[in-house]
Amino acid sequence: MLGAWIQSKYLKQKDLKVKYSSNQPFPHTVLRDFFNPQKIEWVRSALLKEKFVRKESDLFSFYQTRLDSSSSKNPVLKEFHSFFSSKEFLSFISKVTNTRVSSIDMSGFCYGNADHLLSHDDRLEGRKIAYVVNLTKDFTEKDGGKLSLFETKNNTPTKIVKSYLPTFNTLFLFTVSKKSFHQVDEVLSPKPRLSFGGWFHG
Amino acid sequence: MASLTNQVYLAEETITAMRDEFLKNGFIQLSDFLTQSFFSQCLASVQKSSFTKKYVPDRFSFSEAKIPAEISKLLTSKQFADFVSSIVGKKLSLKNLKILSFSHKDYTLLHDNLKGYSGFDLVFDFNTIDESCGGFTSYVRNGQEVVRIVPIANALTLIKRRKDMLSFVKYVNHRSEKSRIFIHSNWC
Numbered sequence: 001m002l003g004a005w006i007q008s009k010y011l012k013q014k015d016l017k018v019k020y021s022s023n024q025p026f027p028h029t030v031l032r033d034f035f036n037p038q039k040i041e042w043v044r045s046a047l048l049k050e051k052f053v054r055k056e057s058d059l060f061s062f063y064q065t066r067l068d069s070s071s072s073k074n075p076v077l078k079e080f081h082s083f084f085s086s087k088e089f090l091s092f093i094s095k096v097t098n099t100r101v102s103s104i105d106m107s108g109f110c111y112g113n114a115d116h117l118l119s120h121d122d123r124l125e126g127r128k129i130a131y132v133v134n135l136t137k138d139f140t141e142k143d144g145g146k147l148s149l150f151e152t153k154n155n156t157p158t159k160i161v162k163s164y165l166p167t168f169n170t171l172f173l174f175t176v177s178k179k180s181f182h183q184v185d186e187v188l189s190p191k192p193r194l195s196f197g198g199w200f201h202g
Numbered sequence: 203m204a205s206l207t208n209q210v211y212l213a214e215e216t217i218t219a220m221r222d223e224f225l226k227n228g229f230i231q232l233s234d235f236l237t238q239s240f241f242s243q244c245l246a247s248v249q250k251s252s253f254t255k256k257y258v259p260d261r262f263s264f265s266e267a268k269i270p271a272e273i274s275k276l277l278t279s280k281q282f283a284d285f286v287s288s289i290v291g292k293k294l295s296l297k298n299l300k301i302l303s304f305s306h307k308d309y310t311l312l313h314d315n316l317k318g319y320s321g322f323d324l325v326f327d328f329n330t331i332d333e334s335c336g337g338f339t340s341y342v343r344n345g346q347e348v349v350r351i352v353p354i355a356n357a358l359t360l361i362k363r364r365k366d367m368l369s370f371v372k373y374v375n376h377r378s379e380k381s382r383i384f385i386h387s388n389w390c
Contacts, residue, residue: 058311058340058370114336114375118309119259144376150259157259181260186307188376 002088005036020096020173025151025161028174029096032167035133039080040169044135046076047108047194060117062184063110067196080196081106093200097129097173101200111145111193117184119150119157126201127176133196136166144188147172150181157181166193203281206240208232212285220289228362229349230289235326235358244273245328248383253303262310264371265303269385274299277324277385290322290360296387304337305381309373312342318368321390323361327353328383335378341369353382363388 002011010031020029035043050072052063069081083089085104094100111117122130132147139145147164150157155178163185164172174180176199187193203212210216211232224230236244253265269277276282283294331337331353341349343366351359374382 058309058372061373114334114377116373116375118311118373121260159259183259186373186375 001083001086002092005039005083005089006092007033007036010034021098025149026174026177026179027097028149028172030164031171031173033169034171035169037169040133040135042076043080043133043196044194046072046074046080047135047196049074050077050108052108052110058118059120060115060184062115062117063112065108067106067108090200093129093131093173097175097200099128099175099200099202101128101202103201104198105201106196106198109193109195109197111184111187113187113190115193116186119181119183121178121180122176122182122199123178123180127199128202129200130174130176130180131197131200132166132172134166134168134170134172135194135196136192137168139166139191139193141165142188143191143193144185145193146185148183148185149174150183152179152181155179166195203276203279203285205237206276207236208234211235217285217288221291224289224360224362225291227349229351229360231351231354231357231359233354233357236356240272241356244270247272248301248328251301253301260311261313264308264310265305267301267303269299269301273385277387286324286360290362292322292389295389296324297389299385299387301383301385303381303383304371304374306374306376306378308371308381309336310371312368312370316368318365319363319388319390320365321363321388323359323363323369324385324387324389325351325359325361326385327357327359328355329353329380330355331374331378331380331382335375336372337374337378337382338372339369340372341367343367353384 021027050065052065055064090101145166148160149162151161247270251267253267255265257263286294333352339351340347
């Protein structure tokens with residue numbers, strides 16, 4: 001199952017583990033060109049057909065669609081969810097992050113023009129590893145929408161020290177902790193910023 | 203005060219109507235509050251003020267300045283205190299009088315250490331900002347928005363606060379051509 005979904009270069013897990021824990025400002029990694037190209041195209045097309053709900057608060061503005069094993073009728077998304085929650089993939093994530101994970105939750109997100117998610121650490125009981133599957137196409141610097149990571153002092157975020165453009169077919173992973181402050185920079189263009197995101201739970 | 207503010211708001215029957223509206227809704231927004239000439243004078247002073255940036259990423263991002271003398275003189279006058287008291291039904295004794303500026307990328311967030319209070323907020327806006335640009339003040343109770351104050355230039359807004367009510371200023375996005383600049387104060 002792993003070989004069908006993930007590019008073969010990512011099946012050498014030992015190297016990835018080293019790159020993960022030592023990354024600053026907190027353990028994270030970006031796995032580029034991660035999924036099977038054909039499968040991830042199908043996932044993107046299927047996500048675009050889902051029903052999104054507008055979400056607004058002090059912290060964020062975006063569109064969201066929750067996905068669990070029964071919520072979507074779309075066979076591609078069902079298969080994608082099953083793969084993400086499969087023992088093989090959970091074991092892969094555990095090895096990459098050096099953290100034991102046993103279940104997931106998953107939502108699809110679409111950030112429109114001016115949408116954003118401000119600084120927060122993601123901490124909530126059970127959340128071990130946060131993930132983002134980027135399905136955005138053709139984003140450049142001027143489109144905004146980067147995932148930005150904060151440096152912290154006494155577990156309070158102080159400034160952005162790293163930013164990642166949402167590049168198609170990347171898997172972003174980070175360990176949820178008192179230091180894991182991050183944000184999605186405001187989208188500055190009408191291009192939709194599409195992703196799946198959620199957490200691997202312990 | 204009479205020479206600086208809109209005469210309409212000082213008429214006895216208007217005060218009665220404003221009091222009724224405040225009692226009913228828990229807030230009131232009085233547009234064209236200052237005379238045009240005094241508003242222009244205040245705006246010019248505010249624009250010359252020296253603002254200091256306040257930034258704690260998971261709490262807030264905005265700039266703050268001292269309140270110009272001519273505005274402070276009006277807001278701390280006995281006549282203004284009597285006027286506001288006649289609307290909200292509680293003696294005005296302003297605390298934390300300051301001018302805040304929210305430009306593109308500024309915001310405040312709700313967090314666990316934020317404490318509500320039983321009392322009143324006073325807000326006076328210097329710029330009109332469309333709701334789609336953010337920058338509005340949202341008052342929430344039990345996670346639900348109960349009042350949203352969208353900035354209107356030269357509007358005085360009074361809001362009744364309850365202990366279980368918190369507020370935040372929504373992130374100002376790139377659509378906004380102006381900063382939201384306003385006086386904020388409260389009293390219990």
